[in-house]
Amino acid sequence: MKIEHLEERIADYRSSIKIVVDKRLEWKKVTKPLILKTLETIQKTYNLGWSVQNLKWMQSNEAVNITFDSFPPELIDCTNLIPAFQFMPGGALVFSQSYNGDVFIFMLYPENSQMSPEDSLLELGTILPQDITEKLIVEKVDEFLKEMIKWEVPSIKKKLGY
Numbered sequence: 001m002k003i004e005h006l007e008e009r010i011a012d013y014r015s016s017i018k019i020v021v022d023k024r025l026e027w028k029k030v031t032k033p034l035i036l037k038t039l040e041t042i043q044k045t046y047n048l049g050w051s052v053q054n055l056k057w058m059q060s061n062e063a064v065n066i067t068f069d070s071f072p073p074e075l076i077d078c079t080n081l082i083p084a085f086q087f088m089p090g091g092a093l094v095f096s097q098s099y100n101g102d103v104f105i106f107m108l109y110p111e112n113s114q115m116s117p118e119d120s121l122l123e124l125g126t127i128l129p130q131d132i133t134e135k136l137i138v139e140k141v142d143e144f145l146k147e148m149i150k151w152e153v154p155s156i157k158k159k160l161g162y
Contacts, residue, residue, distance in 0.1 A: 019101075021101075022038065022114065023084040023101025024097070026101075026129040027103065028098045029099060031103065031129040031130070031132050032097075034134065034137070035064045036052065038134050039052045039064065039137065039141070043068065051066070051067060052065070052066050054156065061098070062096070063094055064094075065095065066093050066141065067093075068090065068091045068092070068148075073108065090109070093140060093141060095132075095140075098126070101129065103127050103132060104123075104125075106121055106122060106123070107124060107143075109148075109151055117141060
């Protein structure tokens with residue numbers, strides 16, 4: 001094989017880098033602000049004791065999540081009826097930009113010593129940044145809430161929480 005044979009592969013590599021840059025720009029300019037706005041609207045509309053976080057780590061990865069960090073205010077009185085009741089914070093729906101610019105969507109269950117680390121995360125999909133819409137974000141929050149309900153009140157056959 002001669003050096004000239006690499007020309008096509010070099011062009012493909014340059015093209016792949018351009019695709020990643022385009023996806024990361026889409027995330028920064030459109031997708032991330034849309035996710036933040038939508039999750040913040042949900043948080044303000046439905047006070048469930050959750051908060052929205054804008055996360056940056058490892059220099060090139062960013063994420064936005066909505067997480068339960070306190071008990072829903074309107075239910076505090078009923079928890080006072082059971083002094084031993086303990087709220088378990090930590091359930092979260094995460095939209096994370098991966099190294100290649102795609103958006104990895106997953107949920108984390110609240111911390112629970114009875115769950116293995118493998119069972120504490122549920123993958124909900126990997127999506128191109130330009131394919132994320134308000135409708136998709138709302139659908140993922142709905143899916144997250146359904147999973148949290150299953151965690152809180154598990155079926156006898158498959159126990160997720162306590």
